[in-house]
Amino acid sequence: MDLLVIVVVLLVVVALVAAPLRRRSTAVEEDAARAELEAARDAKYREIRDAELDHRTGKLSEADWRRMDRALRAEAVEILQRLDELNGSGTSTAAG
Amino acid sequence: MLVAGQGCLILALGVCLYGIGASLYGVRTGRREWVASGRRAVYGLAGTAAVAFVILEAAFLRSDFSFALVTSHSSTTTPTFYRATAVWSSQEGSLLLWLLLLSLWSSLILFATRRRLREIAPYATAVLLGLGAFFAALLVFLESPFDRTIGPLPAEGVGLNPLLRHPSMMIHPPMLYSGYTLFAVPFAFAVGALVARRLNADWIRSTRPFTLGAWFFLGVGIVLGARWSYSELGWGGYWAWDPVENASLMPWLTGTAFLHSVMIQEKRGMLKVWNVSLVLATGVLAILGTFLVRSGILDSIHAFGASTLGVPFLALIAVMIAGSVFLVASRAGELRSAHRLDSLLSREAIFLLNNLVLVLLCVAIWWGTFFPLIAEAFTGRRASIGPPWFDRFTVPLTLVLVLLSGIGPLIAWRRATAANLRRNFLAPIGVGASALVVALLLGAGSQPDALVMFVLAGFVVGGMSQELVRGVRARRVMAREPVPLAVVSLVRRNRRRYGGYTVHVGMALLFVGIAASSSFADERDVELVPGRSATVGGYEIEYVRPTAELVAAPNGRLERIDFGAQLRVSKDGSVTTMRTERSFFPSAGPMLGPVSRFFEGEATSEVALDAGLREDVWASVAPDTRRLALRIEEGDRVFSEADDAGALPARERDVLLAEALRGLVRSYTDNPPPATFRLLVSPMVTWIWIGAIVVFLGALIALWPSPRTVGRRVTAAYTARVGREARVPA
Amino acid sequence: MDPARKRTVRLVVALSAAVVLASALVYTSFSASSEARSPSQLVDAAEPGKTYQLTGKVVPGYERSGTVTEFRVRDRAGNVSVPVRYEGVLPDPFRADREVIVDVRKEGDVFVGEKDSLVTKCPSKFTAEET
Numbered sequence: 001m002d003l004l005v006i007v008v009v010l011l012v013v014v015a016l017v018a019a020p021l022r023r024r025s026t027a028v029e030e031d032a033a034r035a036e037l038e039a040a041r042d043a044k045y046r047e048i049r050d051a052e053l054d055h056r057t058g059k060l061s062e063a064d065w066r067r068m069d070r071a072l073r074a075e076a077v078e079i080l081q082r083l084d085e086l087n088g089s090g091t092s093t094a095a096g
Numbered sequence: 097m098l099v100a101g102q103g104c105l106i107l108a109l110g111v112c113l114y115g116i117g118a119s120l121y122g123v124r125t126g127r128r129e130w131v132a133s134g135r136r137a138v139y140g141l142a143g144t145a146a147v148a149f150v151i152l153e154a155a156f157l158r159s160d161f162s163f164a165l166v167t168s169h170s171s172t173t174t175p176t177f178y179r180a181t182a183v184w185s186s187q188e189g190s191l192l193l194w195l196l197l198l199s200l201w202s203s204l205i206l207f208a209t210r211r212r213l214r215e216i217a218p219y220a221t222a223v224l225l226g227l228g229a230f231f232a233a234l235l236v237f238l239e240s241p242f243d244r245t246i247g248p249l250p251a252e253g254v255g256l257n258p259l260l261r262h263p264s265m266m267i268h269p270p271m272l273y274s275g276y277t278l279f280a281v282p283f284a285f286a287v288g289a290l291v292a293r294r295l296n297a298d299w300i301r302s303t304r305p306f307t308l309g310a311w312f313f314l315g316v317g318i319v320l321g322a323r324w325s326y327s328e329l330g331w332g333g334y335w336a337w338d339p340v341e342n343a344s345l346m347p348w349l350t351g352t353a354f355l356h357s358v359m360i361q362e363k364r365g366m367l368k369v370w371n372v373s374l375v376l377a378t379g380v381l382a383i384l385g386t387f388l389v390r391s392g393i394l395d396s397i398h399a400f401g402a403s404t405l406g407v408p409f410l411a412l413i414a415v416m417i418a419g420s421v422f423l424v425a426s427r428a429g430e431l432r433s434a435h436r437l438d439s440l441l442s443r444e445a446i447f448l449l450n451n452l453v454l455v456l457l458c459v460a461i462w463w464g465t466f467f468p469l470i471a472e473a474f475t476g477r478r479a480s481i482g483p484p485w486f487d488r489f490t491v492p493l494t495l496v497l498v499l500l501s502g503i504g505p506l507i508a509w510r511r512a513t514a515a516n517l518r519r520n521f522l523a524p525i526g527v528g529a530s531a532l533v534v535a536l537l538l539g540a541g542s543q544p545d546a547l548v549m550f551v552l553a554g555f556v557v558g559g560m561s562q563e564l565v566r567g568v569r570a571r572r573v574m575a576r577e578p579v580p581l582a583v584v585s586l587v588r589r590n591r592r593r594y595g596g597y598t599v600h601v602g603m604a605l606l607f608v609g610i611a612a613s614s615s616f617a618d619e620r621d622v623e624l625v626p627g628r629s630a631t632v633g634g635y636e637i638e639y640v641r642p643t644a645e646l647v648a649a650p651n652g653r654l655e656r657i658d659f660g661a662q663l664r665v666s667k668d669g670s671v672t673t674m675r676t677e678r679s680f681f682p683s684a685g686p687m688l689g690p691v692s693r694f695f696e697g698e699a700t701s702e703v704a705l706d707a708g709l710r711e712d713v714w715a716s717v718a719p720d721t722r723r724l725a726l727r728i729e730e731g732d733r734v735f736s737e738a739d740d741a742g743a744l745p746a747r748e749r750d751v752l753l754a755e756a757l758r759g760l761v762r763s764y765t766d767n768p769p770p771a772t773f774r775l776l777v778s779p780m781v782t783w784i785w786i787g788a789i790v791v792f793l794g795a796l797i798a799l800w801p802s803p804r805t806v807g808r809r810v811t812a813a814y815t816a817r818v819g820r821e822a823r824v825p826a
Numbered sequence: 827m828d829p830a831r832k833r834t835v836r837l838v839v840a841l842s843a844a845v846v847l848a849s850a851l852v853y854t855s856f857s858a859s860s861e862a863r864s865p866s867q868l869v870d871a872a873e874p875g876k877t878y879q880l881t882g883k884v885v886p887g888y889e890r891s892g893t894v895t896e897f898r899v900r901d902r903a904g905n906v907s908v909p910v911r912y913e914g915v916l917p918d919p920f921r922a923d924r925e926v927i928v929d930v931r932k933e934g935d936v937f938v939g940e941k942d943s944l945v946t947k948c949p950s951k952f953t954a955e956e957t
Binding site for chain 2: 001002003005006009010012013016017018019020021023035036039040043046047049050051053054056057058059060061064068
Binding site: 459463464467471475477478480481482622696716718720722772 | 913
């Protein structure tokens, strides 16, 4: 009984760990850069919202907020452009 | 199943070592399949640890006394719930729980980031598996939970320490361990980021839920521990600056600092060195916390461990510290920040101050905790410092901290102007001032520390309310929603912000509770006979009559003797009745007689507590059992003579013993000796628990995943256009 | 001021703040600490007013009146003992020949225990520490 448990656990673990070594897949790796950029984009959006709320609740003066908002949006656009590039290259050269 | 359990642990160790090798090989040679295999080794570790844990848990539930651990930590008289949770009352069981939780959290983060953080994740995997290997090795080589009971199979186990038979004590360790192990995640990713030299905010963003989760669980664990101390230990306090308490508080403090300062790195790219150092220190402190609880190196009411684990833990901590220092020092160039502080009147500056205060608090607590060892090292004599020393540092620092927690949210990033300050601070200061007036009217003027805390708490609550009101107003202008809907959508759209504000309010309430109860409590120790009463905090408390009971477990075995008291509490004509008890659990010591063992073992208090929003009335009793000494002695003698003669069959002996104990119990109520009571009237203790619940609600708001999932797949080009168009607000 | 100089100034300020804090910690902790002593170390050498952490075993025959307990604590291995007066609730396993730790201060001829400082080291099964 004891031995059975050990053997079953051992087999399951070996199968689990060895699976990627047998498959040698590379398909999912493409997503890595995109996921990171999307996370950065969402964070930037949150900052834009944050600044806006700070302005509306009276912590940022109109001029300060305008300046900050412009800078943040420029940064967001940069991220979006990089995302676009990635999408473009992803579709044109699908092999990667 | 002992062999199967041990086998699983050995497998766990093996899979850790394999995973470390595979991850490092994969990332060094760029072979992704090996990295994937290393990541799966973490899942494998989680699986094997879970199987081992289930085997142990099943043994406890079945009361399988062939497990040495079950014999020494459980018994058939232990209720099922406590049998299930007795697993982690033992050294070995809690190390296994640690390993299990570590592997589960590690699996979760590595699964979540499997497509991201390509350079960092393999190193983080190796670090997490390294910690896993350490604990697995402890379990395999030093503290195996799967040791066989030596000698013949015992009929009964020793039982769970009755002091630990309290619901919060059973949830407390898994919470603390979840906190500790979750802090291992940001630690590992920080190491990974340093090794891979990828030091932007990516790893911080990905591990943020885990940092916040660690903070949340550790906080819950700390509060549950305080609650247990208040309602189960017969001294009436909730915090004693005990080494084990301090051990859990220190990583929580640095974790709090980290949660704040990473916002500066995310927004401004500043403070990289500081953040990395903070999170590395938090990871080390989390391991140190486990070490303090488990090694018994410092005297503590709950130093559970024997000292066999000291050396390996010290080695681990030394490696972690040395590695952290080396990594930070060798990457100093890349950690230089892109921006600098614009103004001292900015949220960044407040955050920096808050970080400084939190770290100072942590340093002071660290010093006090390790002072006995430090003093011994320098003077050759053990010495200790008590709570007053801690209070001297922690009270002023906490006051500053609460003040900063009120200022921070009211002040803008980068730079605040005088006009803004006036507009934002007027109302909160007004609330603080009215808190001052109210507190003075209520007679709080005698305690300046508490008074300052009340004012600051008023300021914080006022500030946060103002924020919410203004946010809702802005939201209503934009979306034309009714107020309740506007509140909900405002909070939903800004979870981090309003979650954080809620935490600040909760902390303010919690500190009000602490300040009030520690400054204005009325406490008396009195000796009373039935019919006599004492006055405490305006309440008259009368010892009405003694109670006594012989309690048997559901399976018929004698479990404990309860001696207690019924109390009548009256104030201004309103009368309530309370009961408090002292339970005596038999000791298993072989030298003790069958009757006296009940009075030589562990005893626990059942506290009488009438909790209210204004004040708690708290009482515990210490019955004087000396008057029973003659009867106890006689009982022992009768039974030992009968045993020597071998005249009594076991069943009959049990019946007679029960009868003798019943007689003893009856004599306590028939002829009650005076009992010593601790009576305590403590204002606003309940606000500590309420504040804590508010804090945890706030943390949950901040932790909840953001609802922005629908719009995520809108094409990038479209959002970019929106962004460009929105650049010039209409 | 050039940036390098500014950095040095900042470093000096930070370091001196750290030194001040460290010395505050060291000074206050050593002056507020109570040293662990056995009865034989205390019997002649105790300074009045200073707090000591007394460890030893309870001598049989202690007196209790109301909430005040008077007992003697002797060396773990030895017969030198000192008188202790303790006010408050006694921990349950408080008994003759049990090992106790209590913070005491010398007042006249007796050592007065501080509130809630009395701890009994329980030889029970639950704290089976291998010492």
